[in-house]
Amino acid sequence: xxxxxxxxxxxxxxxxxxxxxxxxxxxxxxxxxxxxxxxxxxxxxxxxxxxxxxxxxxxxxxxxxxxxxxxxxxxxxxxxxxxxxxxxxxxxxxxxxxxxxxxxxxxxxxxxxxxxxxxxxxxxxxxxxxxxxxxxxxxxxxxxxxxxxxxxxxxxxxxxxxxxxxxxxxxxxxxxxxxxxxxxxxxxxxxxxxxxxxxxxxxxxxxxxxxxxxxxxxxxxxxxxxxxxxxxxxxxxxxxxxxxxxxx
Amino acid sequence: xxxxxxxxxxxxxxxxxxxxxxxxxxxxxxxxxxxxxxxxxxxxxxxxxxxxxxxxxxxxxxxxxxxxxxxxxxxxxxxxxxxxxxxxxxxxxxxxxxxxxxxxxxxxxxxxxxxxxxxxxxxxxxxxxxxxxxxxxxxxxxxxxxxxxxxxxxxxxxxxxxxxxxxxxxxxxxxxxxxxxxxxxxxxxxxxxxxxxxxxxxxxxxxxxxxxxxxxxxxxxxxx
Numbered sequence: 001x002x003x004x005x006x007x008x009x010x011x012x013x014x015x016x017x018x019x020x021x022x023x024x025x026x027x028x029x030x031x032x033x034x035x036x037x038x039x040x041x042x043x044x045x046x047x048x049x050x051x052x053x054x055x056x057x058x059x060x061x062x063x064x065x066x067x068x069x070x071x072x073x074x075x076x077x078x079x080x081x082x083x084x085x086x087x088x089x090x091x092x093x094x095x096x097x098x099x100x101x102x103x104x105x106x107x108x109x110x111x112x113x114x115x116x117x118x119x120x121x122x123x124x125x126x127x128x129x130x131x132x133x134x135x136x137x138x139x140x141x142x143x144x145x146x147x148x149x150x151x152x153x154x155x156x157x158x159x160x161x162x163x164x165x166x167x168x169x170x171x172x173x174x175x176x177x178x179x180x181x182x183x184x185x186x187x188x189x190x191x192x193x194x195x196x197x198x199x200x201x202x203x204x205x206x207x208x209x210x211x212x213x214x215x216x217x218x219x220x221x222x223x224x225x226x227x228x229x230x231x232x233x234x235x236x237x238x239x240x241x242x243x244x245x246x247x248x
Numbered sequence: 249x250x251x252x253x254x255x256x257x258x259x260x261x262x263x264x265x266x267x268x269x270x271x272x273x274x275x276x277x278x279x280x281x282x283x284x285x286x287x288x289x290x291x292x293x294x295x296x297x298x299x300x301x302x303x304x305x306x307x308x309x310x311x312x313x314x315x316x317x318x319x320x321x322x323x324x325x326x327x328x329x330x331x332x333x334x335x336x337x338x339x340x341x342x343x344x345x346x347x348x349x350x351x352x353x354x355x356x357x358x359x360x361x362x363x364x365x366x367x368x369x370x371x372x373x374x375x376x377x378x379x380x381x382x383x384x385x386x387x388x389x390x391x392x393x394x395x396x397x398x399x400x401x402x403x404x405x406x407x408x409x410x411x412x413x414x415x416x417x418x419x420x421x422x423x424x425x426x427x428x429x430x431x432x433x434x435x436x437x438x439x440x441x442x443x444x445x446x447x448x449x450x451x452x453x454x455x456x457x458x459x460x461x462x463x464x465x466x467x468x469x470x471x472x
Binding site: 064112116119120123126127130131132133136139140142143144146147148150151154155157158159161162 | 396399400403404406407408409413416417420421423424427428431446447450453454457458461465468469471
């Protein structure tokens with residue numbers, strides 16, 4: 001409990017500092033000026049969502065291999081956290097694109113891939129809500145999760161072949177590209193901060209899923225006990241009626 | 249019994265079942281025609297426009313038809329719990345899946361064989377000289393739809409609202425297949441027709457990836 005509180009405070013402080021650094025410490029970008037500062041949260045939220053989906057993919061495989069419920073809980077938690085981070089990326093992206101590209105949205109490879117990824121994991125969460133039996137829900141949603149993740153490189157490749165507009169990666173780009181040293185430091189800081197936030201939320205969500213599962217099991221147990229005792233009552237009544245007949 | 253033979257037996261059973269009623273095929277073909285006709289109201293079906301939008305229209309019709317026609321392939325087994333009987337049979341679970349995939353491939357292909365000429369007539373797109381290459385694109389695209397669709401039919405068979413869930417799961421997964429098959433078909437409808445090999449390779453890769461995935465994961469789909 002103390003550890004969790006400490007972690008929460010630490011991540012909160014880290015996020016505050018990252019926000020401060022992105023707004024006040026980094027130098028102005030040459031052509032985009034203030035608008036460019038959204039980049040320090042747009043890129044980290046995208047990589048956080050992608051890491052979360054990757055964790056979900058690994059958890060799905062691990063569940064099918066081991067059949068341990070923990071992996072299923074981790075899978076659903078990571079998928080949910082990934083969808084939230086992905087939504088952030090999808091909101092911050094257009095906010096940046098409108099002043100810079102002149103349009104809110106364009107059907108570029110990276111944008112389309114992220115959008116399809118977001119749709120796929122939302123369907124994953126929907127599917128989980130519609131299968132009642134827990135064991136079956138875990139197995140079938142894990143199979144779907146694996147299919148969904150396999151689809152991502154295909155979506156990316158198909159769009160890459162087709163049309164692309166998203167700025168090419170500047171950090172590992174060729175000659176003449178690259179970030180100011182302060183910029184890359186702040187970007188690194190924001191990456192770490194958002195990643196820590198993602199892990200924190202993921203751990204909490206995982207714990208919630210375990211509690212929820214425990215509650216479900218307890219509830220089922222109570223219900224089955226109720227049934228047993230009501231059966232007992234019936235038997236008791238039957239014996240009473242028999243004895244009443246005997247008395248007659 | 250080898251997997252191939254067992255899959256053949258399942259295929260024969262699926263075909264016999266369908267040919268008794270022909271419900272699925274009739275409904276799918278009519279649905280496809282409805283989509284093709286409705287699209288003529290969405291844009292002006294002149295020759296130039298048809299060449300531009302035709303491939304997309306055709307594949308959207310196939311995708312919708314596929315996502316609607318595939319769910320009975322497992323849902324049908326549920327009313328009499330016949331999937332338990334299949335499970336008890338001494339055959340691999342991949343054989344069950346493969347048999348159903350083959351049956352669905354035949355159903356969707358039949359629908360396509362009827363729909364493509366209808367489309368060609370209604371939108372004034374000439375098919376002469378490109379039939380062989382068009383069949384190649386159709387076959388590769390249909391395999392992709394059917395492989396993922398049959399797996400997802402097995403998944404949604406246990407969920408509520410399965411008629412709605414299948415398109416919801418299937419259509420986003422098929423986005424890369426839609427792009428590739430539309431582009432390949434568009435390269436055929438162009439003047440002069442020249443098949444874009446990159447997209448054909450992409451379609452084949454899509455089929456291989458998901459066929460392998462369903463071979464690896466088939467045990468989890470038909471288990472109790």
